[in-house]
Each structure stands twice: as structure tokens, then as C-alpha cells.
Amino acid sequence: xxxxxxxxxxxxxxxxxxxxxxxxxxxxxxxxxxxxxxxxxxxxxxxxxxxxxxxxxxxxxxxxxxxxxxxxxxxxxxxxxxxxxxxxxxxxxxxxxxxxxxxxxxxxxxxxxxxxxxxxxxxxxxxxxxxxxxxxxxxxxxxxxxxxxxxxxxxxxxxxxxxxxxxxxxxxxxxxxxxxxxxxxxxxxxxxxxxxxxxxxxxxxxxxxxxxxxxxxxxxxxxxxxxxxxxxxxxxxxxxxxxxxxxxxxxxxxxxxxxxxxxxxxxxxxxxxxxxxxxxxxxxxxxxxxxxxxxxxxxxxxxxxxxxxxxxxxxxxxxxxxxxxxxxxxxxx
Amino acid sequence: xxxxxxxxxxxxxxxxxxxxxxxxxxxxxxxxxxxxxxxxxxxxxxxxxxxxxxxxxxxxxxxxxxxxxxxxxxxxxxxxxxxxxxxxxxxxxxxxxxxxxxxxxxxxxxxxxxxxxxxxxxxxxxxxxxxxxxxxxxxxxxxxxxxxxxxxxxxxxxxxxxxxxxxxxxxxxxxxxxxxxxxxxxxxxxxxxxxxxxxxxxxxxxxxxxxxxxxxxxxxxxxxxxxxxxxxxxxxxxxxxxxxxxxxxxxxxxxxxxxxxxxxxxxxxxxxxxxxxxxxxxxxxxxxxxxxxxxxxxxxxxxxxxxxxxxxxxxxxxxxxxxxxxxxxxxxxxxxxxxxxxxxxxxxxxxxx
Numbered sequence: 001x002x003x004x005x006x007x008x009x010x011x012x013x014x015x016x017x018x019x020x021x022x023x024x025x026x027x028x029x030x031x032x033x034x035x036x037x038x039x040x041x042x043x044x045x046x047x048x049x050x051x052x053x054x055x056x057x058x059x060x061x062x063x064x065x066x067x068x069x070x071x072x073x074x075x076x077x078x079x080x081x082x083x084x085x086x087x088x089x090x091x092x093x094x095x096x097x098x099x100x101x102x103x104x105x106x107x108x109x110x111x112x113x114x115x116x117x118x119x120x121x122x123x124x125x126x127x128x129x130x131x132x133x134x135x136x137x138x139x140x141x142x143x144x145x146x147x148x149x150x151x152x153x154x155x156x157x158x159x160x161x162x163x164x165x166x167x168x169x170x171x172x173x174x175x176x177x178x179x180x181x182x183x184x185x186x187x188x189x190x191x192x193x194x195x196x197x198x199x200x201x202x203x204x205x206x207x208x209x210x211x212x213x214x215x216x217x218x219x220x221x222x223x224x225x226x227x228x229x230x231x232x233x234x235x236x237x238x239x240x241x242x243x244x245x246x247x248x249x250x251x252x253x254x255x256x257x258x259x260x261x262x263x264x265x266x267x268x269x270x271x272x273x274x275x276x277x278x279x280x281x282x283x284x285x286x287x288x289x290x291x292x293x294x295x296x297x298x299x300x301x302x303x304x305x306x307x308x309x310x311x312x313x314x315x316x317x318x319x320x321x322x323x324x325x326x327x328x329x330x331x332x333x
Numbered sequence: 334x335x336x337x338x339x340x341x342x343x344x345x346x347x348x349x350x351x352x353x354x355x356x357x358x359x360x361x362x363x364x365x366x367x368x369x370x371x372x373x374x375x376x377x378x379x380x381x382x383x384x385x386x387x388x389x390x391x392x393x394x395x396x397x398x399x400x401x402x403x404x405x406x407x408x409x410x411x412x413x414x415x416x417x418x419x420x421x422x423x424x425x426x427x428x429x430x431x432x433x434x435x436x437x438x439x440x441x442x443x444x445x446x447x448x449x450x451x452x453x454x455x456x457x458x459x460x461x462x463x464x465x466x467x468x469x470x471x472x473x474x475x476x477x478x479x480x481x482x483x484x485x486x487x488x489x490x491x492x493x494x495x496x497x498x499x500x501x502x503x504x505x506x507x508x509x510x511x512x513x514x515x516x517x518x519x520x521x522x523x524x525x526x527x528x529x530x531x532x533x534x535x536x537x538x539x540x541x542x543x544x545x546x547x548x549x550x551x552x553x554x555x556x557x558x559x560x561x562x563x564x565x566x567x568x569x570x571x572x573x574x575x576x577x578x579x580x581x582x583x584x585x586x587x588x589x590x591x592x593x594x595x596x597x598x599x600x601x602x603x604x605x606x607x608x609x610x611x612x613x614x615x616x617x618x619x620x621x622x623x624x625x626x627x628x629x630x631x632x633x634x635x636x637x638x639x640x641x642x643x644x645x646x647x648x649x650x651x652x653x654x655x656x657x658x659x660x661x662x663x664x665x666x667x668x669x670x671x672x673x674x675x676x677x678x679x680x681x682x683x684x685x686x
Contacts, residue, residue, distance in 0.1 A: 031575075032472075038581040039471025043479060046464045046556075049546020050482055053501065058489070060497035122391070125384055138671045139392045145602065145667050146660050149610035150628055154656040155398065214394055222554075225674070271554075278490040288492045305493040313488065 065302040086303035097287065097304060104283035105311065108276050111216070114209045115272050116265065119220035123227035124257065144221030152218075219275065223268045230264035231257070259328035266323050273319060277312045284308055406430065406654035413646040429637065429654045436634035438625055439658055446609060446627040447662070449537050454605035456544040457552060458597055464547050465559030466585060470571070480560075487553030491613050499617055502539040505531045539618045540608075550607055550614065555600045562596050563589070598673040606663050631655045 040047075065086055067079040090097050126137055147155070209216065234257070242252050276282060288308070292301035345352040359367075368374075401420065409424035417423075433439055468480050533539050543549040547556060566589065574584040590597070612628045619626060633651055641647075 035471050035581070036473035039467045039473040039476065042467025042471065042585075043464050045460050045545060046483065046547040047479065049543075049548050050479075050486070053542070053546060054486060054548055057494050057497045057501050060500060061494050064496055125388065128384075130384060130388070134672070136388050136392065138667075139395055141671060141674060142395055142667070144674075145606045146610070146663055148607055150612045150631070151610055151656050151660060153612060154631065154652050213391075214398075217391055217394055274488050278488070285490065285492050289495070292492070292495055299496070301492065302496055305490060305495075309488075309490060309493050312490070316488065 061302055062306065064299050065306050067299060069299055086299050087307065090300055090304045090307065094291075094300070094304075097291075100287045101284055101308065101311075104287075105315075108273075108282060109315070110205065110208070111212075111219075111276060112269065112272050114212075115216055115220045115223065115276070116268050118216050119223035119268065120227050120261070120265070122220070123224050123231055124253075126224070127228060127231045140217075140224060141221050143218040144225075147218045219272075219279075222275070223272060226268055226271070227261060227264055230261045234260045262327045266320065266327055269323055270316065270320055273312070273316050277308075277315075402653040402657055405650040406657055408650065410641070410647060413650065414641075429651055430658070432634035432637045433630065433651070433655055433658060436636055437630040437632060437655070439630055442625040442627050442630050443662070445624045449540065449626070450605050450608040452537070453540055453544045453549065453608045454601050456541065457547075457549055457555065457604040458601045460545060460547050461552055461555040461600060462559055462590070462593070462597065465556045466563050466589060468556070469560045469563035470568070483547075483553050483556050486548060487551070487557075491550075495617060498539075499534075502533040502542075502618060505533050505538075533618070535619055535624070540614060543614075549604075550611060551603070555603065559593075559596060559600065562593060566592060595673050598670060602666065602670045602674060605666070609663055610659070627659050630658070 063079075066081060066083060068082045068085070069079060122140065126133065126140065130136070238256055238260075239252060242256055247255070279285065288301050288305050291304060342354045343351060344354045404420050404422060406429055407425045407427070408418070408422040409426050409428065412418040412422050412424060415423060464483075468476060468483075533542075540549065544552075570588060571584050574588050575581075579587070609627070615626050615628050621629075631652060632655075633648055637651060
């Protein structure tokens with residue numbers, strides 16, 4: 001292979017003859033530039049789509065957010081430039097946008113660690129040798145495929161299953177929580193944690209996480225898959241030498257597993273943030289789409305979602321920046 | 334321990350095994366005790382039980398909604414007001430199913446959605462493989478920046494683009510080409526300024542076009558996954574193919590694609606299922622006048638009378654039954670394809686670098 005590249009680069013064809021009978025030596029381009037061209041051909045669909053469709057759409061969306069749409073009588077509409085009016089309307093005039101935004105963001109930020117931790121935990125358990133591992137894996141990945149879009153819409157409006165399991169009391173995503181349907185009540189946990197000198201915030205967080213289990217399980221399928229693939233790339237020899245040195249499972253987890261999957265933690269955190277913030281069923285997105293469906297609410301919803309998007313990008317950058325400081329990369333060479 | 338010298342008595346001898354009896358061997362029960370009754374075993378057993386209970390519990394959380402939906406879909410009207418009925422219907426029947434299939438035109442919606450999802454999923458799988466292969470194996474100027482663009486499309490929430498996506502496909506024209514060629518129709522002169530454009534609303538074209546350009550739902554994720562996978566394939570494989578005189582395209586089709594069938598199936602299943610249950614794009618691109626798709630069947634059938642005491646439960650059971658009817662094909666697909674998903678992701682060897 002190297003010979004071929006050298007021959008191409010120097011252009012001295014007579015020096016090194018690569019046997020290729022019946023093949024015309026016509027191109028003077030080196031293999032590298034040929035490959036670069038091929039690379040462009042491969043990514044061409046995306047490049048075309050991105051610059052011809054996606055970028056105009058993005059610009060339109062930004063443009064709309066600075067305009068007002070006047071529907072005309074003969075069908076069609078006229079844009080009227082209004083500057084920052086939509087943005088100030090969203091922030092100052094609309095009463096519930098800011099509260100929804102703050103509440104929704106808080107909820108999402110609380111959800112993200114629990115999703116990442118839970119999916120890591122489940123991935124570790126599913127990676128061990130247990131009876132019926134294949135069956136458990138199959139069950140755990142069901143939500144990835146089935147509980148999306150339409151089905152989660154149906155679930156949200158579901159009064160039936162909360163009625164059916166009143167006694168069992170597990171959150172089913174119907175969003176109808178009552179004291180009776182919570183697995184653990186705050187009181188019990190507070191009593192348990194009373195002497196542990198941890199703040200009430202942590203207690204509430206744990207309680208909320210447990211009661212929200214359906215939501216969390218439903219949203220960590222892809223993350224589990226990513227963690228599983230990461231766990232399987234860790235060489236068993238490392239674990240073996242650890243156990244020979246007398247490390248306990250606890251130590252092995254903190255000193256081997258966690259550093260080795262830390263790149264996956266970054267990937268998963270970023271993915272979870274993106275997934276949670278852009279999911280159609282989070283509070284902010286739902287609010288934005290209700291605004292979109294209102295009369296004349298189209299441009300307002302554009303402005304709202306651009307503000308939301310900026311916040312998401314900022315959070316994403318901050319989290320990725322902080323996390324990447326803690327990541328351990330195994331040197332491969 | 335010098336009884337090793339005394340020749341053990343042979344109990345039974347076959348061709349392959351010899352059973353020997355040691356005279357002063359530790360009794361069986363003591364051996365068992367020494368082996369099993371200790372803290373180490375206890376710890377293991379407790380951990381084992383804990384793990385099993387936990388997994389069963391989470392599986393229950395995942396599966397219970399499906400069970401409750403399925404059981405309620407077979408219930409008769411009376412069962413919803415009967416306090417003694419919780420999960421097992423007293424008067425099992427297929428009334429709800431029959432009504433939905435007939436009144437809401439289930440088969441028509443199923444067929445339309447099937448065609449849409451299949452075409453989209455096939456296109457997305459191949460296009461994403463193409464794009465990802467380009468990003469993974471070829472060094473060209475702008476590779477990194479373009480890949481950032483891919484990730485960018487993943488980050489922007491749908492809702493941000495709702496209005497402009499609709500407008501784009503309502504008055505579709507790329508760089509004025511359609512106007513130049515004279516195709517399309519002039520409608521709404523106020524918008525387009527007299528230029529012609531094509532109205533793609535209520536057709537499958539918006540989704541096909543998005544799929545063809547790798548911009549459809551979560552395609553950034555597929556490209557990312559496939560790129561990581563292709564990076565794991567050693568370069569030597571392709572180089573030897575080039576040496577044997579195979580071109581780049583031929584190498585891709587005859588070497589790379591056969592190697593990545595599991596990943597392909599994974600991506601295909603994601604694309605198919607997510608398109609199947611999607612309601613964002615279908616709400617956006619299809620108005621009520623258009624083809625019937627699966628989201629349209631979620632409504633109370635006319636022939637079912639919900640106006641009685643158990644109304645809220647009954648109507649939510651009907652909606653749930655619609656849900657079951659929608660996902661049944663997916664469950665069948667999942668039963669066949671789930672092992673590929675697990676394998677596919679495991680082989681992807683996703684890393685952050």
C-alpha cells in the first residue's frame with residue numbers, strides 16, 4: 001500500500017511498478033486526494049441536505065422569531081419586522097413561560113444525574129452473569145423502542161393504570177401522583193435519614209427519584225446500551241489482576257470500572273441532556289407546542305424555543321466542560 | 334497428610350472415569366459445610382437475591398403498563414364500574430378491538446404507516462451508513478466541522494423548527510430550481526412573490542427528503558453510532574481490498590456492508606420504530622385531509638357508547654387499546670430483532686474519543 005502512495009506522490013511511475021494488469025495508469029491524483037474525494041461523495045447527502053434544507057430552515061426560524069406574521073385574506077401571509085418584540089413578549093407578557101421554563105429546567109437538571117447513574121447501575125448488573133440475562137436485557141430495552149412518541153402521549157393521559165395499581169402504587173407515567181400511589185412516602189424516608197445528618201434536599205431528591213422510577217427507566221434505554229458496550233470493552237485481565245491483588249468489588253468499581261467507563265459517562269450525560277431537553281414530552285416543549293397551536297402564536301413559539309435552545313446549549317457546554325476534566329482516557333499506544 | 338501413599342480403593346472404573354474411594358476422607362456433610370457455610374457464600378447469596386429482586390422489580394415496572402393495557406382492552410363495559418374487577422376481566426370480549434378496527438379504519442392507517450416507516454427506515458439506514466462511513470474512514474478538509482454540524486442537528490429541538498419546517502415543505506423549492514424549470518404551482522403569491530413551488534404537505538415526500546439527507550428524527554445519533562462502529566473496523570481490511578484492485582465503492586458494498594449487518598439491523602429497527610410511533614412529523618406534515626396514519630386512529634370509535642358511570646376509565650381503556658393496536662407490529666419486530674440491538678451496540682464500541 002505504501003508503495004502505491006509513494007508512487008503516486010512523487011509521480012515517478014517508472015521507479016516502482018505496482019502490478020495491476022489491465023489497469024490504466026491515468027490518474028495523477030494521489031491516493032489520498034482520491035480518498036478525500038471519495039469521502040466527500042460519501043458525506044454528500046448530508047452536506048446537500050444541511051446547506052440546502054437545514055440551514056435555510058434554521059435561518060427562517062430565526063427570521064420568524066423577529067417578525068410578526070400577518071395572515072392575508074387571499075391565503076398566505078406577510079412578515080412584519082418587529083425586532084425583539086416576540087422575545088420580550090415571551091419573557092414579560094406571557095405569564096407562564098418563565099415559570100414553566102424555570103420549573104422545567106430544574107426538573108430536567110435533577111433528572112439527568114439519576115438517569116445516568118441508574119443506567120450505569122443497570123448496565124453493570126446486566127453485564128454480570130445472571131440467570132435469564134438475555135430475557136432481562138430484552139425487557140429493559142423495550143422502552144427504547146415502544147414507549148416513544150405516540151405511546152408516551154397515550155400514557156400521559158392514562159387514568160386507567162393508575163386506578164388499577166392503586167394498591168401497588170408505582171408511578172406509571174400518567175403524572176397523577178397522590179400520597180397513596182407513592183412507593184415510599186417522604187415521611188418514612190425522612191425518619192430513616194433523620195440521624196444521618198444529610199440535608200432534606202437530598203432526601204427529597206431520593207424520594208422523588210424513586211417515585212419517578214417509571215420515567216427514569218423509560219428514558220435510559222440508549223444510555224444503558226452505551227454503558228454496556230463500554231463495560232464490555234474493559235479487558236477481563238484487569239479485573240483478574242485486581243482480584244488477585246485482593247481488591248474487593250467496591251474498590252474494583254471505584255478504581256477500575258468507573259475510570260474505564262468515564263468516557264461513556266460523558267457521552268451519556270451529553271446524550272441524556274440532549275434527549276431530555278428536546279423530548280416532546282417535557283414541560284417546556286409541551287408549553288411551547290401549546291403556544292404554537294394558538295392563533296398567532298407561531299412566531300412567539302419560535303422566539304420561545306430559540307431562547308430555550310440557547311439555554312440548553314449553555315447547559316450542555318457547561319456540563320461537558322466540567323465533566324471532560326474528570327475523564328480518564330486509556331492510552332492505547 | 335501422609336495417607337497419600339496408601340493406595341485408594343477403586344470403586345468403579347469405566348473407559349473414561351475412575352471413581353476412587355479414600356478411606357479417611359472428610360465426611361460429605363462437613364465438606365459441604367466448610368464450603369458453603371461461611372460469610373463469603375452468605376454475601377454472595379444475599380447479593381444474588383438482591384440483584385434478582387431488583388431486576389424483577391424493574392422488569393415489573395416496565396411490563397406492568399403493558400399488562401394493564403392488554404387486560405383492560407378485553408374488558409366489557411360493565412367491568413369498569415365493577416369494583417371487584419382489577420386486572421382480570423369478568424366478561425372478556427373483543428368489542429373494543431372490533432370497534433377500533435372498523436370505525437377508525439385501522440388497516441388503512443396501518444398500511445400507510447407501514448409503507449412510510451419502511452421506506453424511511455431503509456433510506457435512513459443506508460444514507461446514514463454512507464455518511465458515517467465517509468466521516469469515519471476518509472480524511473478530508475472539513476471532516477471535523479461537518480461532523481459537528483451533524484451533532485448540531487441532533488441538539489436543536491424539533492419545536493424550534495416547527496414553523497419553518499412546515500413552511501419549507503409547504504412552499505418547497507431549492508435554490509429556485511423548481512421555479513426555474515417551471516414546475517410547481519403558483520399559490521399564495523403574497524408568500525412566494527409569484528414564484529412557483531411545490532406543496533409537499535399531505536404527502537410522504539417531506540419525510541423521504543429529510544431521510545435522504547440524513548436530517549430525519551435522531552439521524553445524528555445513527556450517524557454517530559455508525560461512525561464509531563466503522564472506526565473499529567481495521568483499515569488493513571480495506572487496504573487489502575484496494576490492493577486487490579477493488580474500488581472504494583465496491584469495497585464499501587462488498588466488504589463493509591456485510592461486516593456491519595448487526596449495526597444495520599439496529600439502526601433500521603430504531604429508525605423504523607421511531608418513525609412508526611412518531612407524532613411530531615406526522616402532525617406537522619399531514620393535515621386531516623391527508624392519508625390516514627396511525628396517530629389518527631387514537632380516538633373514541635363512534636359505535637362505542639362511553640356515556641355512563643365508568644366513562645373516564647372506559648375511554649382511557651379505549652385509547653390504550655389503540656396504543657396496543659399501534660405497537661403490536663413493533664412488538665413482533667422487536668421479538669425478532671432485539672438480540673441484534675444488543676449485539677449491534679455492543680460491537681459499536683462507543684467511545685468518546
